[in-house]
Amino acid sequence: MSVRDVARLGLLGALWGAVEITLGAAMQAAHVPLRGALLTTIGITIALVGAAFVRRPGAAFAIGMVAAALRLVGLSGFAISSVAAIVIEAALAEACLAAFRYRIGAPAFCTAGAAAVLWDLAHPALGVLLLGGADWLGAFWRAAHKASAALHLPPASPFVLVAALALMRIGLGCLAGLAAWRLVRRLQARFGVDGA
Amino acid sequence: MAPDPSLRRPLPDVTARGALHLAAATLVAAPCAQGRALWALLAGVAVLAAWVEPHSFRNLLSRGFLTLALTMAAVTATGDGPGGSWAPVVARAAVLVLAFGVLGRRASPSALATLASRLRLGDFGLALGIAVNSLDSVRHTATGTWHALRLRGALRAGPVRCARLYAVTVLGCILARADTVALAAESRGYGLYDRPAQLRPATGADVQLAVAAWTLAVTALATRLVEA
Numbered sequence: 001m002s003v004r005d006v007a008r009l010g011l012l013g014a015l016w017g018a019v020e021i022t023l024g025a026a027m028q029a030a031h032v033p034l035r036g037a038l039l040t041t042i043g044i045t046i047a048l049v050g051a052a053f054v055r056r057p058g059a060a061f062a063i064g065m066v067a068a069a070l071r072l073v074g075l076s077g078f079a080i081s082s083v084a085a086i087v088i089e090a091a092l093a094e095a096c097l098a099a100f101r102y103r104i105g106a107p108a109f110c111t112a113g114a115a116a117v118l119w120d121l122a123h124p125a126l127g128v129l130l131l132g133g134a135d136w137l138g139a140f141w142r143a144a145h146k147a148s149a150a151l152h153l154p155p156a157s158p159f160v161l162v163a164a165l166a167l168m169r170i171g172l173g174c175l176a177g178l179a180a181w182r183l184v185r186r187l188q189a190r191f192g193v194d195g196a
Numbered sequence: 197m198a199p200d201p202s203l204r205r206p207l208p209d210v211t212a213r214g215a216l217h218l219a220a221a222t223l224v225a226a227p228c229a230q231g232r233a234l235w236a237l238l239a240g241v242a243v244l245a246a247w248v249e250p251h252s253f254r255n256l257l258s259r260g261f262l263t264l265a266l267t268m269a270a271v272t273a274t275g276d277g278p279g280g281s282w283a284p285v286v287a288r289a290a291v292l293v294l295a296f297g298v299l300g301r302r303a304s305p306s307a308l309a310t311l312a313s314r315l316r317l318g319d320f321g322l323a324l325g326i327a328v329n330s331l332d333s334v335r336h337t338a339t340g341t342w343h344a345l346r347l348r349g350a351l352r353a354g355p356v357r358c359a360r361l362y363a364v365t366v367l368g369c370i371l372a373r374a375d376t377v378a379l380a381a382e383s384r385g386y387g388l389y390d391r392p393a394q395l396r397p398a399t400g401a402d403v404q405l406a407v408a409a410w411t412l413a414v415t416a417l418a419t420r421l422v423e424a
Contacts, residue, residue, distance in 0.1 A: 003322075004374060004380040006319050006322050006378075007323075007375075007378040007381070008371060008374040009328055010317075010327040010377075011371075013323060014326070014328075015333075015366070015367075017331065018331060018338065045411075046367075067412045069305065069327075070300070070305065070328070072300060072303070072308075073300060073304060080293065130227050131226075131227065131288045131414055132288075136271075142216060155354055176282060180270070181364070190368055
């Protein structure tokens with residue numbers, strides 16, 4: 001890997017890390033809903049732009065690892081969870097790009113973005129699964145049904161809620177992929193087709 | 197009256213190595229530990245955290261950890277819990293929060309970059325080093341670009357166009373800066389000599405912390421195996 005590629009990975013990873021640290025803190029202070037999904041949308045857009053410019057297997061994952069390392073040393077509270085989330089999201093995006101054989105394009109970017117942002121919904125479940133086992137996931141599901149019954153909502157409402165949240169994240173992820181693709185085309189026009 | 201700072205106990209000289217051992221050991225042991233072994237693990241990690249980095253206990257007051265604990269308690273109180281208590285789950289989370297709190301306070305970015313270089317991840321070490329050194333300028337670029345667009349009336353162009361202008365400008369600046377960084381590194385002969393980065397040697401406190409952490413982890417795992 002050339003030094004220029006490594007520098008691009010480092011600087012784009014720094015941008016994702018800066019977004020996580022500064023914008024994440026601001027969103028937390030302002031109690032913005034869907035904070036994790038929004039931060040992942042921005043971060044994965046940066047990683048996909050980096051993957052298009054570096055054009056090496058593992059570029060998106062490396063950018064995520066750099067961002068996670070920066071988040072780790074700025075660690076506070078329960079942020080270990082967000083460090084793990086960044087690593088897994090970057091790995092999912094990388095796996096999707098690999099599934100498309102690194103043919104950079106809107107379909108690959110949309111799939112990678114959707115997979116990464118969708119993980120934001122599954123991540124708390126993984127935490128509960130690791131810390132408490134599968135029984136606790138069932139317990140949360142039963143509690144959700146009980147709460148919907150107490151609120152006189154239809155029995156299917158927990159399913160509908162989870163499906164709606166998943167669809168929202170898939171939409172955000174596709175948006176991130178499309179935005180990354182359009183940004184890549186604009187930046188390639190500025191820097192040359194191969195980013196030179 | 198505040199106590200004299202000079203009377204405070206000096207913290208042991210634990211580097212990133214020792215903190216990484218503690219984090220790795222708890223990451224292995226915490227999800228598997230059960231029963232008395234789990235409580236012994238929590239007590240041991242709490243003692244180690246109090247010895248190495250007492251400020252890591254503040255992490256237990258974070259919103260994420262308290263949300264987890266209160267949600268678990270509420271689910272158990274409604275009778276939907278899976279038979280057992282919610283306390284072991286929260287104890288496992290507390291073990292990880294304390295161990296990674298120590299790591300977050302003891303590991304510097306440059307130490308992580310050097311560690312990556314020593315683990316033959318030279319490119320990742322360089323990327324992380326560039327990221328650490330450029331973090332401030334990246335933040336400056338991001339905020340400066342925003343203010344420049346705002347002052348030039350870009351906000352009137354609509355949110356989508358404004359966001360696109362902002363993203364293209366910031367990413368363009370960062371890619372251009374990457375070229376500058378690469379030129380500077382190559383002009384200084386980066387990569388000509390395969391000289392491994394020098395990591396600060398392990399201290400006595402590092403060794404003590406690593407031995408204690410892995411002893412706790414192995415004991416917890418062995419207890420789990422014996423009970424199974």
